[in-house]
Amino acid sequence: MKKADSQETMAPAAESSKMLRAMVGLGVICALMIVLAFEWTKPRIEQNKAAALEQAIFKVIPGMVSKQTFLLTPDNTLVPAGANVDKNAEVVYAGYDKEGKLAGIAVEASGLGFADVLRVLYGYNPETEKIVGFFVLESKETPGLGDKIEKDPQFLANFAGLDVALKEDKVTLKNPPVTVKAGMKTNPWEIDGITGATISSRAIGAIINSSTTRWVPMLQQQQATLRNTTTN
Amino acid sequence: MKTESLWYIFINASLINNFVLAYFLGICPFLGVSGKLETATKMGGAVTFVMLISSMCAYGLHAFLIAVNAPFLQLISYIVVIASTVQLVEMFIKKMSPALFRALGIFLPLITTNCAILGLALFQTNKGYGFIESIVYALGAGVGFTFALVLMAGLREQLEFAEVPNVVKGTALTLLIAGILSLTFMGFAGLGS
């Protein structure tokens, strides 16, 4: 690069107007290309993203065919989300089966894992008061070890029907879910851990625990809202 | 939902997910400037400084781009704004504190378009950090970068006087040490969880 520099000093200084014109011209060309690419790919990308989200929700609510997004308002009530969703608002997705019956609610939760923040999505069935599905949205856990929380069928089986029933008071869980040592699961509210990934599997337990403690009472109370919405 | 305390953000960026040793960001200066402790320290200082500035720029820019609904300009605007801000700050420092300029000055242009800086800006945006969180993140990343760089420089200075086999000499040795350091930093995993 040195050589280029020395040639540069020898070249006659371009007038600033020429410089300006060149930069502006280049800027316009670049902006044009970007906008074109953006507009051209936008529909595909949005479709891809929506499909990915849909897929995840489908995974955690077995038997659903359609969904509706609900917003949590500041006074803790759920309202169907309109077209313009505030990005910072918390949302849950209600899933409905063929008959339009509420099949479950997908809730996003996050917490600290072994390596970084874990983001997961789980499905809650208000009728059976169980977690019915589970999907890891984002994880940096060690491949081949901590990432068993995404792939290990034995671990995922924990969430085919994890008991999160409420007490009589309808505000606290009877048995908050908890991760136990691999192979030690004896109760329906326990999550069998993964040997060698104790920390990650316990982190999942903790995330589910704190999220259900907060969400389950709310979802139970507002079941009516969730049921009676026409789906999109 | 907020899950990360500021303390965790700092520890995470500096030790657990060290930019150099876990994310592979800023490898070029890491390989290039880790031969001498003195330059390494200054480089670390300069990177931390630029990271703080970039972090603030990126925070403001992101808010602006969201407001005008032009997310596609993110990359271009980050790189242009960060580079020019650092240049401005550089000129400012030159005026205000020639000593500081002498210490950091030569490194600033080198690192403005370095991937650790841009990576920081992009990560903090992806993670959706607020202003304070972003600054803490930048500080953590800078401190972590400096820590890794300074450790490496110490080791390399010592190894100048070792009978390193010829085939290993040079970049290969530095990379191997980086690998061992990376393993070492894995000990911090899960800290604060």
Add this chain to the structure above:
Amino acid sequence: MLNKTLHISTSPHIVRGVSTTDIMRNVVWALLPVAAYAVYAFGLNALLVLVTAVAACVLTEHYLCRISKKKTTIGDWSAVITGLLLGLSLPPHFPLWMTFAGGVLAIALGKFIFGGLGYNVFNPALVGRAVLQAAFPVAITTWYPAFSADRFGVVDGSILTFPFLEPTYDAVSGATPLAAFKFDGAITETYDLAMGLVGGSTGETCAVLIILGGVYLAVRKMMNWRIPLAVLGTVYVLTALLHWMDSQSYPEPGFMLFSGGLMLGAVFMATDMVASPITPLGVVIYGAIIGLVVVVIRLWGGLPEGVMYAILLANAIGPHIDKWIQPTVYGTTKTSRGA
């Protein structure tokens, strides 16, 4: 008679009798009781692990000397120490092919690339172990209880796994005291820890024998006693403080001192002179850093144990300590003025 040619040497014409080889050999002696106890507690499996580790290190050292056209250096016994300590720091049923790989890595990556004996900046045995831990995290955290009845009769299947294949583990694996503490909050009795009546790495269980070995070396001036003292002292003080503030969440210092690899690490690994600072004060700082990091990782980190990482990190900081902590040269202090 007096016409013979005289041999010339430069002063000093006499040297102290102790040689580097002597030191290394004595470290091996000091480690033998620890190794013997490991075999007693874990049986044939531990014996195989130890032998494999030592063989891997020695062979690698020999072979690397050959390809770099140097005289073989296995005669200095340091590779034996590396192998022994690597073996002692692995689980007693660790698959042999992995053990062998660890030995090769310890010498090649931990020692050879830096120029061999005397130049390695990290503890070779721990470099080997760190790679193993990152490569085979499941195998290296699969523990077996000590004193199983058939330990002298049966060799575990997983230990003989064919090279490069995945071992299958028996269901009997037990947790170490530290894992039990981290994940279940269970505390093991200090007496059991000190006497080695618990599970854990092959050689870390019997603290008493480790201390005896250390005392032997320290008395013979073949080991820097300041290092273990600084490491253990720091762990003790920090844990005692924490335990005093909150005895619910933090264990007693005795538990911390005698559990896991701390004793083995403090006495035999942190003391690897090659990878530790050289001045008395520097060595104390180095030890304190190890102690601090051990406490931080054990109490607040994700992993149950952090001795290996602590020592490696302190190794990396070592050159800085050596740079800043130099002996105060005679005649440059305050006392050098006026009688």
Add this chain to the structure above:
Amino acid sequence: MGKPNTPSTNSGFWANLRESPSTDDFIKGLWRENPVFVQVLGMCPTLAVSNTTMNALAMGLATTFVLLMSNMLVSSLRFFIPKQVRIASYILIIATFVTITDYMIQAISVDLHKSLGAFISLIVVNCLILGRAEAFASKNTIGKSFLDGLGMGLGFTFALICLGAVREIMGNGTLLGFGVLPGNFQEWIVMILPAGGFFTLALWLLLFNALKEKRAQA
């Protein structure tokens, strides 16, 4: 920066302007002046996304695309861009193509985009691209610049795959996602961890050093 001397491409500055594209413009980047193994450029993406061969391939091709486009645009605009603002212009051009690539990858597969992460955007600061723009494209014809970009890009991709393949096979027992080793092969997880990236690249460099030394002795 202690890099091996780059056989200078601008030694024949004026000659280059007149020269027509030659196969050497293409070939040199593949091996003799390989950006990763010889010039040690663009290390960050090399290490970060080479944990699987797929990622390596995708990253390599994305980089090649950006390199190709920026080389051509820079070359065609080389008489219009004033020297004083050339670096800024190059960055602008590169950033544009990176943004475009980013969107294209998102359009192809969200999963791929997720696994490459921010490193697609970080192609902007890959010194290889700016380096070629400055050292080659700004002084050569479009044809030559095209070949140079292609060669360098493919050389970069090749190096990434060298790393990615080793890391994926050892670390996961697979190649491009297909199991190539026995099912009970024990993965070396370290290889897909960051440390494995450092080690693998170091091993390749060691191998080249050893070969070089052997050749020097012969």
Add this chain to the structure above:
Amino acid sequence: MSLFNFHKNTFKHGVHPPEHKSETNSLPIRQFPFAPVIILPMVQHIGAPAEIIVREGQEVVRGQLLAKAGGFVSVPVHAPVTGTIRKITNVPSISGKMVPGIYLETAPFSNQEVHGNKPVDVETATPEEILQGIQDAGIVGLGGAAFPTHVKLKVPAGKTCEVLLINGIECEPYLTTDHRVMLEQAEDIFLGIRYLLKVTGAKRAVIGIEANKQDAADHLTQHIPADIPVTVQVVPVKYPQGSEKMLITSILGVEVPSGGLPIDVNALVVNVATAAEMGRLLPHGRGILERVITITGPAVKKKGNYLIPIGTPLRYVLEQVGVDEQLSEVYLGGPMMGVAVSNLDISIVKGASGIVAFTEKEVSRPTEILPCIKCGACVEACPISLNPSKLGILAKFEAYERMADEFHLMDCFECGSCAYVCPSHIPLVQYFRLSKSVVRKRSAAKKSAEHAK
């Protein structure tokens, strides 16, 4: 570290080599026979060579001046025997170089009466006269350095000497010269101290003696004259306690500043034998003719402490005491600091305090040098608190400037403690001697280059 550095009657670090003193420390000093030919180099001291004032063939009597001082930093040479100047030519010296000198043939059957000169009376002489007397007597430091004593004793303007330290430490293994001198020549020593006190203006004198010579300490204590301020102080046994810096630290608790001299801490150090020599020679105006030397070592048959005429050829000495078949190495001085002799044709000089001869068995040192394992033994041995390990590694890589600039190479006084303890048998002090000479050469070259500008 200074926190723990309270004054402990000794210095920091140091080593404890086996002493081997019992073999000779009870043997009284005996007169050595005169050799048929005496070889007298003109540089037996630090400084300018002495200038020969006799001619070949001239007959000289014992004690007669043969060569006068070649300047202020120089001392004269006297005839150790009565005889004939055979030849004035270059003679071999311990350094291996040939230096100007004299071959003196001893007159057989001469009564060897000593030729005196102008006496210097301790009561009446002025300090200047005493200094002149010291120079005229050809006195140099007998502690080993052979530095002209009158130069050292001349207190520079602006400085004062408070304490005079008499060095009776003798920390080298094997040597018992000073030990015997203290036992047998107490009167000479105290007379010498009188001269010294007068010359230096010191308010007191302390005789430092290591604890392994308690008998000498007791003997001297009993004989201290009432009218002079002299004390005896016993210090723990440790090499290199005898070095003047270490002695000052042991006895006075202060350190001589880096690059400085004892006078910077208001002290002067003189070896006991030097003091004794002054007491013996000055009242008669004589010059140094002979000195006490311990001849010992496993290869020597008749070990002992001998009064040997200066110039006696080494070969003659060894023939007289008899040596083992397996003789392999001979040192002038002790085994820690002494110089190995390559050629037995050199002769006894003023600075020689001992002759130690080893057989092959004793010198079968391990020859293999292993890399430094950073065991720190050298760091904890170096009395100057250098970092010999680091210095050694830098020397190996020829980074001499860094050794001097960052690691105080020039403060190393080559005691050899580091090399003695090193388990890897790295020739540390040997490296440092070489490094120091390179640094000195380079900085001299630099200086002259600057001058040229």
